[in-house]
Amino acid sequence: MELKDKLVSSFLAFEEEYGGENDDLHNIRNQAIKDFEQFGFPGRKEEAWKYTSLKSVLKHDYSFFPKKNDSIEYRDIKEYLINDIDTYNLVFIDGVYASHLSNTTHDKIDVCLMSSALNKSPYKAVIDNYFNKIAPKNGINSLNTAFTREGAYIHIHKNKMADKPIQIVNFSTGKETAMFLQPRNLIVVDENSHVQIIERHQSLTDSPVLTNSVTEIFADKRAIVDYYKIQNDKSDASLIDNTFIEQKAESLCSVHTFSLGGKLTRNNLNFYQKGERIDSTLKGITIIEGKQHVDHNTLVHHIEPNCESHQDYKGIFDENSTGVFNGKVLVEKEAQQTNAYQSNNNVLLNDKATINSKPQLEIFADDVRCSHGCTIGQLDEIALHYLRSRGIPKKEAQGLLMYAFANNVLDSVKIPELKKRINTQIAHKLGVEVGFNL
């Protein structure tokens, strides 16, 4: 049976078991499964999926309803957490909340579960206002909406600041062979609030896993949201990450994506600027090899005047890997004085590696400054020669140059421990020893 049919036919069983009593939600889910039935999984004929085929990841016989798995202990997952600082943790194992590994709060801020937020009355107003409001209807998003069950629910109330970073970690154990996970996160940041979030998807075994994650983020006036995505999964783990961010006036949002592993990773990252003087930052580092495939699909929608957006994506591709960058900046005619910057730089290390880049600008306002740049090339021969002439072997010299190339994306990471961690990972990946801390 095709995966699509299988999903559609298991929807009833899902509704029966996890549907809950919320009628509105019930309607949303039913509509979503209808939409999914209509759209299906995107194919390569769709412009946005021209360079990424889901065929290879959809062929597995996935199981959708994971059993609760209590056998995972803290020591099994410790290395995947940023464990040298105090954080709030939301840990999910095979899509099920693991309370013994998590650390939540309701003190001034809500860091808790989607499942409880969906079904408990105190959260109803927020859910009604924000849930499923900005994720556009398409096969991927609707599928997630139809099977919405668990995920992170974070609500930072007005004038509050999350006192420590929040980690959302989704583990898969692959006990039941191939797993299909669909986490759903909702993050609401009220006026003048601030939050830092680290998100990670990690497989603990080698069995295939496909994650279709949808995250909706709402940043109200003057809110500050820093979001970090760590994608360094096993070689048979694939991820379709869909993140939608709506910003109100004078808010500041940044999303950093570090794609260092996994089989197929697709990042759909959309920013909607609904207010003046908004600043959006999208940054990414991709370092992959083997047959890995990473696709960044970004959209920044400038709707109102005087806003800024900064995009900076860097990629290093070795062996048979494929990198895709599809960035779009859309400036509406009311959005005068927009300042949009987009840059995508890539280095190819192997003739079998491929890069497909499509940096697009669609501009309807005249008083704007928009620029985009895209380069694909190699390491600077002169710089390489300089290092080698000073006794640094070729391989190390190359590593150092690549490290320097990718590193400036890290400058804007605001959690020092995270920065250090990513820094070490990148250095390790490139075979460089860094004897200094940044």
Next chain:
Amino acid sequence: MAYTEDDLKKELETKEYEYGFYTDIESDTLPVGLNEDIVRAISKKKEEPEWMTEWRLEAFRHWKTMKEPEWANVHYEKPDFQNISYYSAPNKKPKYDSLDEVDPELLDTFKKLGISVDEQKKLAGVAVDVVMDSVSVTTTFKKTLAEKGIIFCSISEAIKEHPELVKKYIGSVVPKTDNFYAALNSAVFSDGSFCYIPKGVKCPMELSTYFRINQAGTGQFERTLVVAEPGSYVSYLEGCTAPMRDENQLHAAVVELVALDEAEIKYSTVQNWFPGNKEGKGGVFNFVTKRGLCEKNAKISWTQVETGSAVTWKYPSCILKGDNSIGEFYSIAVTNNFQQADTGTKMIHLGKNTKSTIISKGISAGKSQNSYRGLVQVNRRAANARNFSQCDSLLMGNKCGAHTFPYIEVNNTTGKVEHEATTSKIGEDQIFYCNQRGIDTEDAIALIVNGFSKEVLNKLPMEFAVEAQKLLEISLEGSVG
């Protein structure tokens, strides 16, 4: 008023046309609609050999299975392909008897462009003096070209006179099944030009000059084939800066360039079809497939100035097949009022050490939409391929749009690809600077636009660059404010 010699001449002319051509026209127009019989009929009318008829039919059969492309960033009412007459003999009857009857607005434009009175008459469709200079000029041109062994004639003539050349190269760069409009063109093309430069010959003149004078109603499905043998050089210019008021709404042309080893082709286009009126009514749909093939060390350079047409859909491309070959694309696309342009290029790097340069300048004003869509593809074998792309857009007013859709696909470690794009408006400080020095705002804008487009204008043949510059000014007239 006295009856002058001139009047007599004019009268004679008119009479001649009346008797000479008028009656023929009726019988030379095929009924509307498109089917195999029509394709056969076109082929027969052109007295084409069997293989050509078959070739057309194959294209037609394939066309029937194809769908009109919808991916371009343009919106228009699709033409009804069964409601078009696919062949009508060039209209030889003059539209007007003297320049006085011509739309004064059009004449005004001619004057601004600095076109000679004789040419004005020709372009506006006024009956032209029989002993016009150009006829003798044409003969001289033909002689010079023939001496060098250059073949330059209409494609129908070439099919008859040089079938071996046409058979070898037609459809070799743009296959008859390439895309919807190319297939349609292959099935029904009415006429076009054929140009053949023998080995090692450097074409002594810009073929533009010749072309401009000889351009008589080329029809709506034009087919151009330029073949440059090893080591040869040709510069070719099509189109015209003067506005062409054409009754055909749909234009689907195909241009094929073949540059063999060490050959160089420079192909310049100035397109100024009727863009529709200020309310966006009417205007020409211009759907063109242009492609060039570069063999070893060859070079193809496309230069285009696009100011006309209601809808433009055009991507002059280079297939850099041979090692060390070079592709260039220089473009200025100006859209005003309700015009829509989706234009750009494709650079396919197949050979080693291939180089390509893309400079695209888009200027949108009024309520127009201007898109750049380009592909740079570096294939696995294309070691040391190099590309530089720059796409700049200038916006005038907040009702227009500028879009950039670059596709970059690199499969080779030694490939170097750079892409840059900017979008901006004319700075108030720039205008102020000019105003301060006594240049009014309209002139200041023209000045700034010229500076913006200079890189591309410089690539046009000299005499055309001057006209194109004026054309830009005219196209943007009234867009201030």
